[in-house]
Amino acid sequence: MGAGHRHQLYRPGNTVVHRLPPQCKLPAVAAFAVVVVATPREVFWAFGVYALLLAAVASVARVPASFMLRRMVIEVPFVVFAVALPVIGLGERVEVLGLSLSAQGLWAAWNILAKATLGVMASILLAATTEPRMMLLGAQRLRLPSLLVQIAMFMLRYMDVILDEMRRMRVARESRGFAARDVRHLPVLAKSAGALFIRSYERGERVHLAMLSRGYNGSMPIMNDATASARSWATAALLPAAALATAVLSWSVS
Amino acid sequence: MTTVSPSLRVSELAYAYPDGTQALFGVDLTIGRGERVALLGPNGAGKTTLVMHLNGILTAGHGSVEVAGLPVRKDTLGEIRRRVGLVFQDPDDQLFMPTVREDVAFGPANLGVRGPELELRVKEALELVGLPDVIDRPPHHLSFGQRRRVAVATVLAMRPEILVLDEPSSNLDPASRRELAEVLRSLDVTVLMVTHDLPYALELCERSLILSGGVIAADGPTRDILGDPGLLAAHRLELPYGFVVADRPY
Structure with a gap:
């Protein structure tokens, strides 16, 4: 009774990504998401680079693509919404496979799909390599x-x-x-x-x-306030830094 | 009587709930250091209300509670809660942290203990309940008996003056029940055990109190109290079928 089943999102392992302190990973993923969202939607290649970056992290963390794909089902409601946009969108229409679609709607749909997918993938990677408990510890350490x-x-x-x-x-x-x-x-x-x-x-x-x-007075005592080494921070910063470089490049060419 | 202050002294304690229901009508009791005492009584006798007074969760309407000489008052609550270790009936209520280690550390950490000293307290408390190996497990992955023992460890880590257990044997299978008894017997701490489980009281406590109708109705050696069928019946207490208190111990 009450027997434990492992949290489904977590995938145990002992890779560099797994070992990084949670307080480094959380802001790294958040920063990555911000950079992705700030990228102009017209620069297709930049999104390709982001996807490659995530694929690199996944391979280092030994998270297989099938695992990622199964977890990405969570994105389906957004996909449905995004698919509706070109149909109901206003403005200039374009013909695609015999359907009259809104050009603006198509751009909006692409924008949502690409950015949401990258964000979801980054979150899945974070959850797959960080135990829920550690995630909270990270949040606590980040104050x-x-x-x-x-x-x-x-x-x-x-x-x-x-x-x-x-x-x-x-x-x-x-x-x-x-x-x-x-x-x-x-x-x-x-x-x-x-x-x-x-x-x-x-x-x-x-x-x-x-x-x-047991003496609770409104705040949880911080018991294991381990500080992360500069090296951990640097490792965690690799993903958002590479993404930022891509974004800067995309701003300058667009 | 000894000159050292007793672990617990309750005098003339009376309490009525905000809705007017009077639960305690003047309770007097003293528990000496190192004693193990059972608090017996039927449902609704006021046992839980009394326990809530011992660490100041409820404050006395009349009368006083002292723990090792320190009166329970608003300004002493911090120290009182360190001195009185309350073990609740449902270990799921008591174990609220993600891992056993953090849960056992919660009490001493609130007292300001940190670092290696905190680690030492956690290990020591788990050692005392015979479960040093579960330290990194989440509480909900433990068996019920283990959870109850970890609940005891969470208060032992605060090095209390007195351990107060609410129905410690409830829902335990016979082996877990025996294991808990062994743990409690091995501890060097004053124990007040609130229970309906009369054989368990006999096994662990030399002395028993009967709380009935909001007052202490009997106070004496457990053997004498359980050997008095009239007294038990008057307070809705019954020995299990076929259970006879032997004249001489073992």
Whole structure:
């Protein structure tokens, strides 16, 4: 019960990318994303370079392409939105394979698709090489708002507990002959959700009491505030730096 | 009586919840240093309310609580919470950090302990509960019995004066129950154990208190209290079927 299953996004390994301190990786990925977004959409080759950079990181981290592709399903809603743009877009129309599409919409769709895909790929790489726990540690070391970090930490800790509770409630419902088949069963599910919320809320109160009992006074004590070496920072900066060089070049030619 | 201040002294403690329900009607009890005492009582007797007073989560409506001579007051809360180690019934409430190491370190870190000293405290506390190997595991990957023992370690790391356990044997399988008993017996600390589990009280505590109707209704050697069926029945306490307290220990 409550048995652990590894977090799906993480892919254990012992490469340079895995070993980099989380407080270096987080800003590196964020900086990479900013540079990508700041690149003019007309400079196609720059996006190709970015993709190559990410591919290089992935190969160093030994994250296979199939792993990346499977995780990229998360991007589908954006893709759908982007595909709609050329159809519903206004302005000058162009003929593509017999379809009349908006030129502006096409540019917008390309812009969203290219930039979002690169951003998602960078995030997947970060998640694949950094344990969720380490990610939070990195956020804490970067002095991000402690309340937000604490909320994320508790979510991580109690997700399994709450899922387990949810599963027990489902088993209890089904043991008494309930099966959700159509809309008329929604009220029952809604009540279950409400009960789950109240249980979780009460657990929150008990956890808070337990924290107070051990001297909690509003902020988490920082216990392992290891500083990263200049070398780690330099290694992590390689990706955004290479991207920035590409972007600068693209600004000057566009 | 000894001249050293007792680990815990509660006098004339009364408390009513904000909605007016009176839970405690004048509780008096003293627990000497190094004693292991069981606090027995039916559901709704006020056991949890009393426990919440011991480390100042609730503040006395009337009367006082002293831990090793230090009164529980707003300005002493920090030190009181170091001295009173509360182990909650559900270890999932108690273990809220991502790994066992961070969880055990949480208490002492709040006291300002850092670096190698903190590491030492964590190792020492896990050593005391017999689980030095789980240090890097996430709490939800441990068995229930292990989680309960780690919960004990999280408060031991604060080097408390008194360990207060709420239903320590609940939901444990027989082997985990025995392992926890061995841990508790090996500790050099005052213990107050809140429980319904009368055989467990007999096994671990020389002395027992019965809290019933918001007052201490009995205080004496566990063996005598459990050997008095009339007393137990008057306070809705029952020994398990077939269980007889032997006249002489073992």
